[in-house]
Amino acid sequence: GDSVTQMEGPVTLSEEAFLTINCTYTATGYPSLFWYVQYPGEGLQLLLKATKADDKGSNKGFEATYRKETTSFHLEKGSVQVSDSAVYFCALSGDRFGNEKLTFGTGTRLTIIP
Amino acid sequence: DGGITQSPKYLFRKEGQNVTLSCEQNLNHDAMYWYRQDPGQGLRLIYYSQIVNDFQKGDIAEGYSVSREKKESFPLTVTSAQKNPTAFYLCASRQTSPGHRTGELFFGEGSRLTVL
Numbered sequence: 628g629d630s631v632t633q634m635e636g637p638v639t640l641s642e643e644a645f646l647t648i649n650c651t652y653t654a655t656g657y658p659s660l661f662w663y664v665q666y667p668g669e670g671l672q673l674l675l676k677a678t679k680a681d682d683k684g685s686n687k688g689f690e691a692t693y694r695k696e697t698t699s700f701h702l703e704k705g706s707v708q709v710s711d712s713a714v715y716f717c718a719l720s721g722d723r724f725g726n727e728k729l730t731f732g733t734g735t736r737l738t739i740i741p
Numbered sequence: 742d743g744g745i746t747q748s749p750k751y752l753f754r755k756e757g758q759n760v761t762l763s764c765e766q767n768l769n770h771d772a773m774y775w776y777r778q779d780p781g782q783g784l785r786l787i788y789y790s791q792i793v794n795d796f797q798k799g800d801i802a803e804g805y806s807v808s809r810e811k812k813e814s815f816p817l818t819v820t821s822a823q824k825n826p827t828a829f830y831l832c833a834s835r836q837t838s839p840g841h842r843t844g845e846l847f848f849g850e851g852s853r854l855t856v857l
Contacts, residue, residue, distance in 0.1 A: 661845070670745075670831055670848035671784075716783065728774070728799065729846055733783035 629654045633717050633732035640707055640739055648702040648735050650691075650717035658719040660684075660693050660700040661729070665714045674702075674715070709739045743768045747832050747849035754819075754826070754856050762817045762852045764832035772837045773815035774846065777801060778829040787830075790815055791837060819854060827856045 634649040652660065659678045663671040675684030680695035689704045700717060717732040745766045754760045766773065772791045776784040786799030790809040804823025809815055815834075819826045830853075833846040 663846075663848075668851075670747075670850045671833075671846070672848070673845050676845065728786055728789055731776075731784040733781065 629658070629719060629721055629730045631717050631719055631730055631732035633715075633735050635733075635735070636714075637736040637738060640737070642709055642739055642741050643706045644739075646702070646704040646707045646711075646737070648715055648717075648737070650700045650702065650732060652698050652700065652717075652719050654698075654719055654721065654730075656721065658721055660691070661718040661720070662689070662691055662700070662702050663716040663718060663731075665716065665734070667713075671716060707737075707739050709741055712737055712739045745832055745834055745847055745849035747830075747852050750850065750852060752852060752854045754854060756856055757821045759818055759820050760854065762819070762830055762832075762854070764815045764817065764849060765813055766815075766832075766834045766847075767813060768834055768836070768847060769812070770834035770836045770847070771812070772835050773809070774833040774835075775799075775805075775807065775815070775817045776831045776833065778831060778851075784831065787817065826854055829853050 630653045632651050661676045662674040664674045665671045675686040677684040677693035683692045691700050691702045714734045714736045716734045718729045720729050748763045774789040775787040785801050787805050788807040790796035793812050796809050806818045829851050831851045832849045835846045
């Protein structure tokens with residue numbers, strides 16, 4: 628079945644550092660890929676998405692590129708801020724129309740220190 | 742503003758009691774989902790519904806029940822058969838009808854259930 632493997636946390640970085648959170652996936656067909664973010668005590672919010680190979684999703688300075696050849700969707704940000712502290716989830720949807728359930732990774736907790 | 746409302750935000754239950762978590766959405770979405778979140782385990786799918794009056798078991802449905810009598814509502818009952826119900830429960834929805842297939846899930850703010 629479909630699966631998502633995320634970099635284990637927690638990750639602690641200093642403000643303005645470069646961030647990478649690795650995500651690889653296993654899926655049949657042509658999945659859509661997502662990054663969600665969860666702030667303390669809240670539900671998840673969509674951060675960015677990509678629906679086909681070589682697409683780049685971007686939002687709030689975060690980027691991720693859908694790499695079919697390496698089955699990866701790594702999250703990057705050039706300069707993190709304290710407000711980026713949260714838990715980040717990589718997810719995939721079984722087909723590019725999003726008609727199937729989403730499969731989530733285990734989440735990566737990110738803490739940014741001033 | 743459109744969104745998903747979950748209630749209650751916090752709930753305490755004694756062992757042996759059933760409890761029902763409410764989830765209402767005014768986004769006109771067809772599909773609704775219930776996830777359970779435990780520390781270090783990510784999100785696990787309990788039940789989902791693609792259309793009114795129909796729902797399917799997810800990966801961890803045992804000890805839970807749902808109904809989908811209205812498009813806007815998808816309540817989750819945690820029964821006494823659920824062995825370890827203390828967790829954070831998240832409801833989500835998304836549009837799946839033709840022309841709106843973005844795949845994006847919209848989440849509520851969650852309900853934290855604690856069994857005493």
